Amino acid sequence: MVPAPGAPGPPRDSLGSCPRVPTCEGTSSKASDCLQPSSSSSFQLSSRLSTATSGAERSPLCQAPKRGMAAAALLEAGLARVLYYPTLLYTLFRGNMPGRGHRDWYHRIDPTVLLGALPLRSMTRRLVQDENVRGVITMNEEYETRFLCNSSKEWKKVGVEQLRLSTVDMTGVPTxxxxxxxxxxxxxxxxxxxxxxxxxxxxxxxxxxxxAAYLIQVHNWSPEEAVRFITKIRPHIHVRPGQLEVLKEFYKEITPGAAKNEASHT
Incomplete structure (x- = not known):
């Protein structure tokens, strides 16, 4: 357990709905006529399908969900930027608070992995010399580490490789x-x-x-087991529902029969 460093500076409607794809209904009294159209009717059907598909792609109602998701993502990213420094100051405050409210800046999870808050420049010597850190995984977006942490080049100068896997703060879910x-x-x-x-x-x-994904890989634990293990060491972690879901996807990918076992319990 390591104390925090000193605080640094600053219902679909009929109107506008997606076009319906034409069918053979009403064009022939025999099913065989629909299954085996003439060359001319085949061409007409293909043309109508193409027109319907392109019309569906242009339909505002069909594009609305995608636009809404994009707008929500932009809103979340913007909110994360606005709240970044206030929440960082809170993290620093809790790291320097004495007594029961104190939160250690980082914890060693096992002989290989340390989990923590931003590796501030003032921590470089300690991490490299005392903790034998030779790799850093940065889950932050670039703006979060621009002023307070080593750049990739600065890490490289002290023999440390950095891997950045940018994920939006607060609401983001790693892919x-x-x-x-x-x-x-x-x-x-x-x-x-x-x-x-x-x-x-x-x-x-x-x-x-x-x-948690690393622990799932190494120990073949379920996502819940991995999260519980981390919580015992670093009690203030908070893995959100969306993050737990992607851990379940990861678990299915690496564990033979995981999907089958999950289906049997549902």
Whole structure:
């Protein structure tokens, strides 16, 4: 357990609905006529299908859900930026608070992995020399680490490789592909007998999700088992429902029969 460093500076409607794809209904009294159209009717049907499909793609109602999702993602990303420094100050405050409200800046999860908050520049010597850190997994977006942490080049100068797997703060969920990349990265340094520091802003959600994926891979644990294990060491982690869901996807990918077992319980 390591105390925090000193605080740094600053119902679909009929109107506008997607066009219906034409069928053979009403054009022939025999099913065989529909199944075996003439060349001319085949051409007409193909043309009508093409027109219907392109019309569906242009329909505002069909595009509305995608636009809504994109707008929601932009809103979440913007909110994360606005709240970044206030929530960072809170993290620093809890890290320096004495007594029961204190939160350690980082914890060692096992001989290979350390899970924590931002690796501030003032922590570099301690992490490299005392903790044998040779790899860093950064779950933050670039703006979060621009002023307070080492850049990739600065890490490289002290013999540390950085892997950035950008995930939006507060509401973001690491992708399955990024979880796989991160686990491979940790296993590489594990084979060398060296350590990896996994972090986000506060070391609670994004980075905890990554560390849980690593534990699932190494121990063949369920997502819930992995999260419980981390919580015993770093009690203030908070793996959100969406993050737990992607861990379940990861578990299915690496565990033979996991999907079958899950289906049998439903």
């Amino acid at each position: 399955l592909a990024n979880l796989q990349k991160g686990v491979e990265f940790v296993l590489k340094y594990q084979s060398l007998g060296q350590c990896v520091y996994v972090h986000c802003k506060a070391g609670r959600s994004r980075s905890a999700t990554m560390v």
